[in-house]
Amino acid sequence: MTSDEATANFNKEYKYGFVTDIDADTAPKGLNEEIIRLISSKKDEPEWLLGWRLKAYQQWRKMEEPRWAHVKYPQIDFQNICYYSAPKRDIEKPQSLDELDPELLATFERLGIPLSEQKRISGVAVDAVFDSVSLGTTHKETLERAGVVFCSISEAVKTHPEIVKKYLGSVVPVADNYYAALNAAVFTDGSFCYIPKGVTCPMDLSTYFRINAEETGQFERTLVVAEEGSYVNYLEGCTAPQRDSNQLHAAVVELVALDHAEIKYSTVQNWYTGDKEGRGGIYNFVTKRGKCQGVNSKISWTQVEAGSSITWKYPSCILQGDGSVGAFYSVALTHDKMQADTGTKMIHVGKNTKSTIISKGISTDSSVNSYRGQVKVLPSAAGARNFSQCDSMLVGDQCSANTFPYIEVKNESAILEHEASTSRISEDQLFYLQSRGLSQEEAVSLLVNGFCKEVFKQLPLEFSVEAVNLIEMKLENSIG
């Protein structure tokens, strides 16, 4: 390979690695009460929320960084991170996305997420989050007509304080874990979504997260509340520039589904992974949890995890309502020196609750990919059912895959099934397919699609195409 080709390949590998040059309003590095007060005042928050943040901070200080995950990284210096960075704009906030700084509009357009009125994607409403702030949401009017609230969480604190106050921290408590507590203390923005009773959200909702500033963490907080009998399909995407230093992304997502409501939450995570030697990349330490609070409610998590140097993430469901249903569909791809420890927790509380776990891990190069999942059936959960399937695919012989299933059953009527497998894409397999007339790309795509199809079919169509392309492109770089 010539150096030009190498560069071309490298660029192909991560086309979102560019940096937007924009004036930012950035808080000094370090974490203390002053910084938290600063964030709160920048956002013009009510007193109760500042109190909530400070309480979280006090608890976080007493907690210890979790070390049980199967990942290795140097101690994070939390005082060397900047906790707030927002593009500068007029004091009078622009009301329309069209009035945004053209540099920002161009950034999102380059990411494939046009925001301006003329170009925006029809059928999907987008909340664009850039570093610490939401730039705004598209299709607001259409959603408002249906009674759906879709805005940044900072805005929701002002416009719908009663809902935010009622549900914030109700699924992921302030001191749930180290990173959730950190997030509660310093969260800057994220999406808020409220679907009223009986409403099927007229379009898919989507949040696109972009980290831009250097040495800045992103701590977004998302809250989705689906009232009785409502339905929403939620999509999430993420990218960041290529940098030599690591950046922390510690998000919290809370979902609440009331009686007969359904939330489908899909993520295509493509944060910068670091380079071939493992320099740089995002630490993706995320807490995502949904509560099926009402009877017969449903929450499903679908994730395609293809980025970040380290992923620590377990989208979970608390199946509280009788007859509620939880699902977790995951494809996690690791390459080069990436490390992923991801999976789910299904907590069966209500009667006749059901959960499904389908996890597909693909490891290449010298990466480490672990599935960690817990299925817990409480004494109250008579008739609970779970089906788990965890498959790993290894490409090459330097990578590794692990499965850590935890099962705890306290009701005899529960039925649990668990299946697991490990396979390997070998040179011989590729040769076999190629010798029948498939190009290397077609061969890889056939193998990966075959392996992941149960997960990909859960994604909305455009997302599914994007996910397939993303995985194929990353694998071609590893295999080719």
Added chain:
Amino acid sequence: MLKIKNLHASVNEVEVLKGLSLSVNPGEVHAIMGPNGSGKSTLSKILAGHPGYEVTEGSIEYEVNFNQKNLLEMEPDERAKEGVFLAFQYPIEVPGVTNLNFLHTAFNSICKHQGVAEMEEAEFEKFAKEKCKIVDMNPDYLLRAVNEGFSGGEKKRNEIVQMAVLNPRLSILDETDSGLDIDSLKIVADGVNKLKSANSAVILITHYQRLLDYIQPDFVHVLQGGVIVKSGDKSLAKALEEKGYEWIAEAGAET
């Protein structure tokens, strides 16, 4: 259609083929026989383009529609698209991918390359089911993952189904008879006979003469120590069966 000249090749820097030459014309069936380690499988892998083998000297010309091509410069999939087919000695399992999907993708990419109309899934399924009959394979196998959980005999049959579907010009059957019981051997051989045509050629690579009772070769070559030491008609195979490979070596020493 195929001209191999003075082919030298190594695996892991050990020279396995040491100046092999062979010419194959359309309509012909060539049997290549030889003891273990003589280079038979190496030859088949090189013809199909396996990346693990290095050709150090010699050439392979392949003629399609009056065009001369240098086979050694082509990727495995390009060779397949030009009609080269290798029936594997050990067919590979491909979990998660159905036989049908795999064959459909392969079939269409070959059609596309050759400028022939591609087929829709439903039409192709019918077509593929028809081809299963050639080796008496249950068409339900089309919906199973490629070779996964197949018995040795089923895998070999599946190779011939693939050959029937892809309709190659040059087929190389690498020890297709090994591991088959006598009934399966007849079925597989019968399938290959049905697929023979005036425009296509077959190279049979085998240890044993018994396959040649069912597929009549026009030529028999003995490969030993990386070169063809003797060529003849099918009576050569009979002689080998009776006298063993040692006989050739001795005969060679005498002359």
